[in-house]
Amino acid sequence: MLALEEARTRILAALEPTPAETVALAEGWGRVLARPVLARLTQPPADVSAMDGYALRAADGVAGARLAVIGSSPAGHPFAGEVGTGQAVRIFTGGFVPPGADAILVQEDAEEADGIVTVKEAVQPGRWIRRRGLDFAAGETLLPAGRRLTARDVGLAAAGNNPWLTVHRRPRIGILATGDEIALPGDPIPAGGIVSSNAHALAALVRAGGGEPIILPIAPDDRDAIAAAAGAARACDMLVTSGGASVGEHDLVQKALGPEGFALDFWKIAMRPGKPLIWGRLGRTPVLGLPGNPVSAMVCAVQFLVPALAVLSGLPAAPPATMLVRTGAPLAANDKRFDHLRASLSTDRDGHPVATPYPVQDSSMLATLARAEALILRAPHAPALPEGAEVEAIPLGQFGI
Amino acid sequence: MLALEEARTRILAALEPTPAETVALAEGWGRVLARPVLARLTQPPADVSAMDGYALRAADGVAGARLAVIGSSPAGHPFAGEVGTGQAVRIFTGGFVPPGADAILVQEDAEEADGIVTVKEAVQPGRWIRRRGLDFAAGETLLPAGRRLTARDVGLAAAGNNPWLTVHRRPRIGILATGDEIALPGDPIPAGGIVSSNAHALAALVRAGGGEPIILPIAPDDRDAIAAAAGAARACDMLVTSGGASVGEHDLVQKALGPEGFALDFWKIAMRPGKPLIWGRLGRTPVLGLPGNPVSAMVCAVQFLVPALAVLSGLPAAPPATMLVRTGAPLAANDKRFDHLRASLSTDRDGHPVATPYPVQDSSMLATLARAEALILRAPHAPALPEGAEVEAIPLGQFGI
Numbered sequence: 001m002l003a004l005e006e007a008r009t010r011i012l013a014a015l016e017p018t019p020a021e022t023v024a025l026a027e028g029w030g031r032v033l034a035r036p037v038l039a040r041l042t043q044p045p046a047d048v049s050a051m052d053g054y055a056l057r058a059a060d061g062v063a064g065a066r067l068a069v070i071g072s073s074p075a076g077h078p079f080a081g082e083v084g085t086g087q088a089v090r091i092f093t094g095g096f097v098p099p100g101a102d103a104i105l106v107q108e109d110a111e112e113a114d115g116i117v118t119v120k121e122a123v124q125p126g127r128w129i130r131r132r133g134l135d136f137a138a139g140e141t142l143l144p145a146g147r148r149l150t151a152r153d154v155g156l157a158a159a160g161n162n163p164w165l166t167v168h169r170r171p172r173i174g175i176l177a178t179g180d181e182i183a184l185p186g187d188p189i190p191a192g193g194i195v196s197s198n199a200h201a202l203a204a205l206v207r208a209g210g211g212e213p214i215i216l217p218i219a220p221d222d223r224d225a226i227a228a229a230a231g232a233a234r235a236c237d238m239l240v241t242s243g244g245a246s247v248g249e250h251d252l253v254q255k256a257l258g259p260e261g262f263a264l265d266f267w268k269i270a271m272r273p274g275k276p277l278i279w280g281r282l283g284r285t286p287v288l289g290l291p292g293n294p295v296s297a298m299v300c301a302v303q304f305l306v307p308a309l310a311v312l313s314g315l316p317a318a319p320p321a322t323m324l325v326r327t328g329a330p331l332a333a334n335d336k337r338f339d340h341l342r343a344s345l346s347t348d349r350d351g352h353p354v355a356t357p358y359p360v361q362d363s364s365m366l367a368t369l370a371r372a373e374a375l376i377l378r379a380p381h382a383p384a385l386p387e388g389a390e391v392e393a394i395p396l397g398q399f400g401i
Numbered sequence: 402m403l404a405l406e407e408a409r410t411r412i413l414a415a416l417e418p419t420p421a422e423t424v425a426l427a428e429g430w431g432r433v434l435a436r437p438v439l440a441r442l443t444q445p446p447a448d449v450s451a452m453d454g455y456a457l458r459a460a461d462g463v464a465g466a467r468l469a470v471i472g473s474s475p476a477g478h479p480f481a482g483e484v485g486t487g488q489a490v491r492i493f494t495g496g497f498v499p500p501g502a503d504a505i506l507v508q509e510d511a512e513e514a515d516g517i518v519t520v521k522e523a524v525q526p527g528r529w530i531r532r533r534g535l536d537f538a539a540g541e542t543l544l545p546a547g548r549r550l551t552a553r554d555v556g557l558a559a560a561g562n563n564p565w566l567t568v569h570r571r572p573r574i575g576i577l578a579t580g581d582e583i584a585l586p587g588d589p590i591p592a593g594g595i596v597s598s599n600a601h602a603l604a605a606l607v608r609a610g611g612g613e614p615i616i617l618p619i620a621p622d623d624r625d626a627i628a629a630a631a632g633a634a635r636a637c638d639m640l641v642t643s644g645g646a647s648v649g650e651h652d653l654v655q656k657a658l659g660p661e662g663f664a665l666d667f668w669k670i671a672m673r674p675g676k677p678l679i680w681g682r683l684g685r686t687p688v689l690g691l692p693g694n695p696v697s698a699m700v701c702a703v704q705f706l707v708p709a710l711a712v713l714s715g716l717p718a719a720p721p722a723t724m725l726v727r728t729g730a731p732l733a734a735n736d737k738r739f740d741h742l743r744a745s746l747s748t749d750r751d752g753h754p755v756a757t758p759y760p761v762q763d764s765s766m767l768a769t770l771a772r773a774e775a776l777i778l779r780a781p782h783a784p785a786l787p788e789g790a791e792v793e794a795i796p797l798g799q800f801g802i
Binding site for chain 1: 426427429430431442444445446447449451476477478479494495497531535536537543544549550551552553554555556557558559560561562563564565580581582583585586587590591592593594595596597598599600601602603604605606608609616622693694695699722725752753763765766767768770771773791797798799800801802
């Protein structure tokens with residue numbers, strides 16, 4: 001059985017980012033840049049005022065001075081002339097500082113009447129002037145390739161005058177649920193069967209990770225059906241199967257895909273829940289075979305599929321983000337399998353996050369998994385810990401997972 | 402000037418969730434439930450095995466016993482008969498425990514040859530049997546109204562046999578950027594003008610918050626143009642303007658909307674960046690007027706628009722999520738305005754998050770805002786703090802903001 005970290009490293013090392021595509025700036029949010037975004041202009045384009053007030057010569061800005069107001073320079077409407085000795089120009093935040101002026105008299109230190117402004121408080125040369133290029137200069141890299149764009153990034157790309165962005169195509173992930181016993185919600189349920197939850201949960205997780213899910217029709221436990229359904233994998237950046245990954249006689253995914261050219265890398269991981277996990281390649285398409293058990297499938301997806309989506313999207317290879325929490329209950333010593341305790345999150349008196357594992361951790365309890373706000377991570381052979389000890393946990397809900 | 406918390410409370414109190422709509426389960430991810438999701442079946446539907454092995458009568462399961470294997474019960478294919486004395490049924494994880502059987506002999510404790518299974522380790526009655534309804538029972542509430550659906554929730558709703566969900570309609574947010582000086586990226590830039598970044602940054606933020614942005618054409622600094630553009634607000638759940646919110650002569654939003662029936666609630670907040678902020682109502686449509694400065698606009702959007710989107714979406718009224726961090730630099734005492742220091746995030750030797758404010762906090766520096774990973778919150782009159790002190794911060798990037 002492979003260690004969890006080694007399995008993840010092997011999975012991520014086998015993946016490449018999707019090719020680039022051009023999208024409109026307005027579609028850029030959440031996408032990963034395939035090329036850097038450069039500034040196509042200098043911002044601010046000239047020295048501008050940081051305040052409402054008057055632009056003047058610093059030498060004129062002594063207390064008691066009276067200056068002739070010869071015009072105004074609001075944002076977007078630069079004053080056409082020059083400021084001479086004894087003169088001032090009304091200016092507003094973002095307005096260009098007119099030639100000749102080298103100081104700003106802020107509004108509350110000024111008094112204007114009949115076209116004359118009186119200086120009530122001496123100015124400081126350069127104070128309240130934002131220099132040309134303070135924010136960025138033309139040609140500068142505003143956003144590097146490989147960055148997932150936030151709302152602020154979209155604003156910065158806009159400010160740099162970029163109507164288009166070059167991003168990685170959303171990874172297309174084929175999702176194939178297998179099993180005679182499963183039916184889609186609302187469809188007739190076979191005797192002894194259950195409603196399929198993995199395909200749609202995984203599709204939602206793919207969306208959460210910025211991918212484009214393609215839900216393939218459910219394949220019954222039949223080699224030909226699975227092989228045929230997997231043919232759809234050729235159009236995908238990755239095929240994710242669920243079910244048929246354990247050792248029982250009814251585990252067909254490996255057998256069905258073998259004759260189609262499936263090359264297995266590994267298929268067992270020292271983790272709980274989720275021991276059986278297939279990783280390999282069908283032609284050029286990577287294949288991740290998740291367990292059929294919904295809780296195991298989702299925990300494996302958090303540990304392997306979410307990071308895989310990141311790499312396919314053009315982000316660096318990395319484990320899922322974790323946070324330090326205090327355990328809300330004593331933890332038993334762990335055995336040889338990496339464990340994931342479903343836990344609720346709360347905050348202690350000092351404002352620190354506390355993760356409390358649910359008392360029953362049965363891997364068939366999907367309702368408990370859905371309610372969970374974090375997975376407490378327990379490395380193989382981790383020692384017993386008292387309540388309040390610091391542990392690492394993967395927060396779930398805040399990422400939509 | 403209003404305190405930030407009071408302003409947010411007034412904004413959120415004035416909002417109502419959008420009405421409900423029906424969406425397919427596959428479209429449910431990230432949506433907020435308007436009605437609870439109920440279990441339409443019991444899971445598991447019968448007692449099932451938690452392991453691969455043999456179902457038998459506990460009384461027969463003593464070490465050395467030899468039992469006749471009379472059939473099998475894989476998941477999805479229940480055994481039709483009954484298990485009698487001296488008999489066993491091959492069973493797989495998720496398979497129904499056949500009538501008569503009340504114990505599971507796990508595979509590694511069994512040896513099968515010629516239709517006879519030999520018990521190598523005595524069984525315990527009921528062990529490895531998952532009882533009917535362990536996960537959930539028909540009629541039970543699986544997911545409450547008002548919950549934003551995670552990928553796991555989508556799986557749980559599916560497992561409960563729900564092909565449809567009743568969710569709040571995505572809030573439609575009209576976005577109106579105003580100003581003579583601004584142009585869209587790629588469009589000709591007027592002399593002295595700048596490229597508009599607010600509309601697209603705010604639209605991305607609306608998407609990040611689960612809303613549907615409608616970017617209205619830029620309105621020049623002209624009462625009639627602003628009033629006409631704002632007419633589009635009638636089809637929106639909220640109108641967000643940017644620009645024209647401060648006290649200068651060129652601040653037209655209030656004047657332009659007044660004759661259209663705009664009712665102002667307040668328009669100045671003791672915060673930095675972002676003092677000028679309009680809150681009111683145009684007919685039935687709430688109006689949030691953000692400052693024109695891009696950094697101020699985004700910080701105000703984080704503090705007011707993101708929580709407003711949550712309430713419009715059907716979530717509880719709440720401030721943005723914060724985290725406790727250690728400050729990576731000494732912090733000066735704060736004045737009377739609630740401050741938001743743009744900061745980078747790192748991790749100290751003990752694994753604790755550290756937020757380090759950028760040395761220059763000028764509100765015109767959009768590149769610094771985009772680079773920031775958190776906003777350190779400094780309440781009015783907060784005392785000076787040494788490096789390493791604990792402070793509250795709003796994490797930005799991880800929510801796509």
